[in-house]
Amino acid sequence: MLGLWHLTETPAELWPALPQPEAYRALLPATADAARQAQWLAGRVLIHVLAEDASYAPHSLVVQNESSGRPWLAGAAEGVTVSLSHSGAWVAAVLAHGGRAGVDVEMIRDKAQRLASKFLAPDEWAHAQAVTLAAPAGSSAHYTLLWSAKEALYKLAAQRGIIFKQQLLLHSFAPHESGEIPATLVLSGVQTRHCICYSRPAPGYVLTYCHEPAAQL
Structure with missing residues (x-):
């Protein structure tokens, strides 16, 4: 819920x-x-x-x-x-x-774009740059969304010491006002696939959440 x-x-x-x-x-x-x-x-x-x-x-x-x-x-x-x-x-x-769950809501700011190299893997960053080059007005929103998606997955993982750019991996997606981001979580050498849902709850904000049913643990 x-x-x-x-x-x-x-x-x-x-x-x-x-x-x-x-x-x-x-x-x-x-x-x-x-x-x-x-x-x-x-x-x-x-x-x-x-x-x-x-x-x-x-x-x-x-x-x-x-x-x-x-x-x-x-x-x-x-x-x-x-x-x-x-x-x-x-x-x-x-x-x-x-199962496990994680949720994150973020105010859209340019901070995530400035820190992109610290939390995005090289292929994630390359994809983000391609997306924002095509729609530069939405750059801050897109990078905030990527940060929020990783935050939601981090909360689902519920472990300390996770390296965002190595263990919380987002796959390519076509951004819309709402949708899903495919992701991979890497913990103790084991990879699990996840789906992060996202939307805009209000102008200037992004919302992400994910849930892993117990049957998939």
Whole structure:
């Protein structure tokens, strides 16, 4: 299940929407400013909304984080996976029963294009340059999409120390407003194929997500 939230609320408006607020007050990052607090809270509210829609008891659940930062849902049935992302005014979440999942939402900026050599393999970079040469006005959006796709796959992998340009590999695709990007994940010498879905949730943003059902593990 995929959830999207266009964030306009303040932290004070979001706290009442959370079950077990005292548990979350202990987990809230101490250094987060008001904007970050709102993003953090909205992500957890969104997970609870998805959990309720999936017929889980949301009041018995708490979204916690591993030491790596990866979120997990304490109190949920075995095999439930969650993933969270936020950027600017948008928050995204995925809840999956069985398998692994990753989601990422990004505000379109030129940063990804400037850092392309650090996260794109040579053939990925060559393909991106060909795509943006044909449509230069969309360069920032295309490179942001590539970065976001790798972020979603990285979250699915849920391992530290991954080298984006060597282990998260995107295959050629024809970019549209929405579609799918074929990808390969390389972990411990084993290659697995994945499909990363993408779209534009709003002007100036890209959204990517992927899910690997348990049967494919």
